[in-house]
Structures are given as structure tokens and as C-alpha cells.
Amino acid sequence: MSGSAPVDGAVGPEGDTRFEYLLRLGDNALVLGHRLSEWCGRGPVLEEDIALANTALDLIGGAQMWLGYAAEVEGSGRSADDLAFLRDVWDFRNLLLVERPNGDFGHTMMRQFLFDAFHVPLLGALSGSADPRIAEIAEKASKEARYHLERSAETVVALGDGTEESHARMQAALDALWPYAGEMLRADAVDEAIAAAGLGADPATLAPGWERTVRATLDEATLAVPEGDFAHTGGKSGARHSEHLGPMLAQMQWLQRAYPGASW
Amino acid sequence: MTRPSTDTVWEWLDAVPDPEIPVISVVDLGIVRGVAWRGETLEVAVTPTYSGCPATSVIALDIETALRDRGIADVAVTRQLSPAWTTDWLSEKGRAKLEDYGIAPPRPAGGPERCPLCHGVDLHRISRFGSTPCKAQWRCADCLEPFDYFKCL
Incomplete structure (x- = not known):
């Protein structure tokens, strides 16, 4: 794969589009899963620590399946591990939202909620994909994602409608993360090509459902939905990842980089 | 052979x-x-x-x-x-063994039916997650013991 970043929404030939799309699905799960794993041993209470690690585990399991299939589609002999550990920032196709640093616990849960509210309808739609491999992975992952959403929504409500301090922190988290939500919901050329082929979902069709879930939950959490629809983009196209992804990958990949082929 | x-x-x-x-x-x-x-x-x-x-x-x-x-x-x-x-595929034998072992078997209603230790029914969820991906943590208000619940999936 070339190391140069494509322009926003660039599409290659057919097989490349499917590879590109599978990388998006796999990288979202991988990067968010790794972010959550950074909490391991540092959660505010034991139960939350365990919950974050369990959610991370589900996501990394999903990443293994998506990236494994991506590697097959690419057909150049790479494995899921090669894709996870041996690509650089510009080859990652995750949303900017999931690479945002953890911040405090409330910030992490707000990021999780905004993503879960999108992930659930996305996986639901992908369960009906014309590609049976995509459909079966989505069916598996969607059961887990529904559980994640129940918990993240519940936590957002508990903290938003909690103490003055927790409310202020959740509002700050929402305000900070809001500009990163738009990228999930806007289709680019890859999304459109995949949707047209019946392989995946056009994110624009998922936007109304996302908005209903998010508004209802934020309302219950007594949080104010930020105004404006400005959205940072460039994560899923790989064109403009933020400065936060590189350090995360350095941490995640150092062992394979320092000791190529190491295993246990 | x-x-x-x-x-x-x-x-x-x-x-x-x-x-x-x-x-x-x-x-x-x-x-x-x-x-x-x-x-x-x-x-x-x-x-x-x-x-x-x-x-x-x-x-x-x-x-x-x-x-x-x-x-x-x-x-x-x-x-x-x-x-x-799906947890619907757990065998009846398996469900009974789980309860004997101290793990409440899954129920479509989304929570344990009774405490696997004292059979009390005043139950409270501690966390949606537990020591393995398939379990959640609950507590019984009768015997005051925490226990694992096999999540319904």
C-alpha cells in the first residue's frame, strides 16, 4: 500500500473500495478498543475499570474479524496483525472521534456514547449486507454493541444528571466532542460506493436514528445539545488524522516494531 | 481404529x-x-x-x-x-450446573431470577460487566453476598 495520504473521499478501483471500507470498520474498533484499554488498572472504581476493559475486549475482537477479512480482500498476504501493528498513521481509516484522548472518565463515556449510538444502527444495517462475511461479522458485533450502548447511555445520564461537578464535566465533554460527531454521519465517495453496491450503509441514512438516540439521552441527562454542525473530517479518509493518533500507535505498536515477528 | x-x-x-x-x-x-x-x-x-x-x-x-x-x-x-x-443455546443441564456453582443463569428478562446462594429475590445490579465477558455482577439484599450473573445475549 502506498504511504501517501489520499484526498478526502478518494476512491480507487472496486476491490480497493471494499478494502478501504473494511479498514474503516476495523480501525474504528481497534483504535477505540485501544483507547479504552488505556484505562485498564486506572478506572475510577473497580467495576468501571472492568467494564471498560470488557468493552475494549469486545471491540478488539471485532477489529480482529474486520481486519482479518480486510487482509483477505486485499490479497497481498498481510494478516490482521500486520494491518494493526505495521501500518502508520496515514494508512489508518478510523474516525477522528475514536482517536480523541480519553480525558477524564466522563469524557471517555461521552465519546463512547456518541460512537455507540452510531455503531448500533451501523452494525444493524451491515447485518443485511450483500457480502455474507460482512453480514455475519456485523451480526456478531451488533449484539455486543447494543450492550455497550445501554451502559454508555446510562452512564451519561447518571453523570449528566448527577452533581454540579459531574454535570459540568459532562457538558464540557459534550461540547468538546460534538465537532467530531459529524464525520460519522456524512457520507463520502467510499461510503456512497459501498452503499450503492449493497455492501454497507450510507451513514447519512443512519443520521436520523443517531440523532434521536442522542437527543433523547442528552435530554434525560439534562445536557444541552451544542449548536452548529461544524465537523472535523479527515479520519476515515486518512487525509488528516489528529496529532493524537501517532503517539497512540507508538504505544500500541512498539513491540512489533522493536521485535518484528515477536509472538508468544 | x-x-x-x-x-x-x-x-x-x-x-x-x-x-x-x-x-x-x-x-x-x-x-x-x-x-x-x-x-x-x-x-x-x-x-x-x-x-x-x-x-x-x-x-x-x-x-x-x-x-x-x-x-x-x-x-x-x-x-x-x-x-x-446466544445464551438460549445453554443446555438445561448447563443452566442447573451454573446455579449450583454460584452463577445465576441468563434470563431473557435481563436479570437473575434469584440469588444462586440463598434463592433470595431482592437483587441489585452492581455492574453490567464482570470477571469474564459473559458475566455481570449482582448483589443479593437478603444474604448480602455479591454473585455473578451470566448475561443474556
Whole structure:
């Protein structure tokens, strides 16, 4: 794969589009899963620590399946591990939202909620994909994602409608993360090509459902939905990842980089 | 050696314990989805409980080892993703064993029916997650003991 970043929404030939799309699905799960794993041993209470690690585990399991299939589609002999550990920032196709640093616990849960509210309808739609491999992975992952959403929504409500301090922190988290939500919901050329082929979902069709879930939950959490629809983009196209992804990958990949082929 | 029937193989697999919850077998758990001979190869289809469950690879290895110990040289454990595993596939025997072991079996209502220790019904959830991906933590207000609940999936 070339190391140069494509322009926003660039599409290659057919097989490349499917590879590109599978990388998006796999990288979202991988990067968010790794972010959550950074909490391991540092959660505010034991139960939350365990919950974050369990959610991370589900996501990394999903990443293994998506990236494994991506590697097959690419057909150049790479494995899921090669894709996870041996690509650089510009080859990652995750949303900017999931690479945002953890911040405090409330910030992490707000990021999780905004993503879960999108992930659930996305996986639901992908369960009906014309590609049976995509459909079966989505069916598996969607059961887990529904559980994640129940918990993240519940936590957002508990903290938003909690103490003055927790409310202020959740509002700050929402305000900070809001500009990163738009990228999930806007289709680019890859999304459109995949949707047209019946392989995946056009994110624009998922936007109304996302908005209903998010508004209802934020309302219950007594949080104010930020105004404006400005959205940072460039994560899923790989064109403009933020400065936060590189350090995360350095941490995640150092062992394979320092000791190529190491295993246990 | 004569080739054992698939019924016999199912019986053997019912003696392979789940590595995390050793009181139930991999058959009780409902993750063995098929046993078939293809030529001289015995194929066993296994479905993961949770996609990231670290026990999945251990289970495949345990199944292979158990069958080799029975004298079957050519074993292929394959992964079957669809239909996705559901706790509805837990056997009745498995559910009873779980409760005896102190883990409340899953219920579609989304919570345990009674405390597996004292059978009390005044139950409170501590956390949606527990020590393995398949469990949540609950507490009984009667005996005041915390216990694991096998999540309904």
C-alpha cells in the first residue's frame, strides 16, 4: 500500500473500495478498543475499570474479524496483525472521534456514547449486507454493541444528571466532542460506493436514528445539545488524522516494531 | 481404529470443560455447532461466545487435545460466526450446573431470577460487566453476598 495520504473521499478501483471500507470498520474498533484499554488498572472504581476493559475486549475482537477479512480482500498476504501493528498513521481509516484522548472518565463515556449510538444502527444495517462475511461479522458485533450502548447511555445520564461537578464535566465533554460527531454521519465517495453496491450503509441514512438516540439521552441527562454542525473530517479518509493518533500507535505498536515477528 | 460415530464424539466433547467456568462443558455452553467427518478428518465447528473472549482459542485447543487423546489424529476445529451465539443455546443441564456453582443463569428478562446462594429475590445490579465477558455482577439484599450473573445475549 502506498504511504501517501489520499484526498478526502478518494476512491480507487472496486476491490480497493471494499478494502478501504473494511479498514474503516476495523480501525474504528481497534483504535477505540485501544483507547479504552488505556484505562485498564486506572478506572475510577473497580467495576468501571472492568467494564471498560470488557468493552475494549469486545471491540478488539471485532477489529480482529474486520481486519482479518480486510487482509483477505486485499490479497497481498498481510494478516490482521500486520494491518494493526505495521501500518502508520496515514494508512489508518478510523474516525477522528475514536482517536480523541480519553480525558477524564466522563469524557471517555461521552465519546463512547456518541460512537455507540452510531455503531448500533451501523452494525444493524451491515447485518443485511450483500457480502455474507460482512453480514455475519456485523451480526456478531451488533449484539455486543447494543450492550455497550445501554451502559454508555446510562452512564451519561447518571453523570449528566448527577452533581454540579459531574454535570459540568459532562457538558464540557459534550461540547468538546460534538465537532467530531459529524464525520460519522456524512457520507463520502467510499461510503456512497459501498452503499450503492449493497455492501454497507450510507451513514447519512443512519443520521436520523443517531440523532434521536442522542437527543433523547442528552435530554434525560439534562445536557444541552451544542449548536452548529461544524465537523472535523479527515479520519476515515486518512487525509488528516489528529496529532493524537501517532503517539497512540507508538504505544500500541512498539513491540512489533522493536521485535518484528515477536509472538508468544 | 474404527471411526467413532458423531454421537460418540458429542459425548466426548460434553466432557471438555469450559476453561473459565469448568463446571459446564463446551457442549453445555452451546458453542459446538457441528461435528462431521470429512474423509479422514473430523471437523468440529465452534462459535465464539464474545468476539474478543480470550477463552476462545483455549477452547479450540482443549477440544483438539481431548479428541487427540481419544485417538483421533486428524482434527480440524473451524470457526463458525453465523448464526451468532446466544445464551438460549445453554443446555438445561448447563443452566442447573451454573446455579449450583454460584452463577445465576441468563434470563431473557435481563436479570437473575434469584440469588444462586440463598434463592433470595431482592437483587441489585452492581455492574453490567464482570470477571469474564459473559458475566455481570449482582448483589443479593437478603444474604448480602455479591454473585455473578451470566448475561443474556
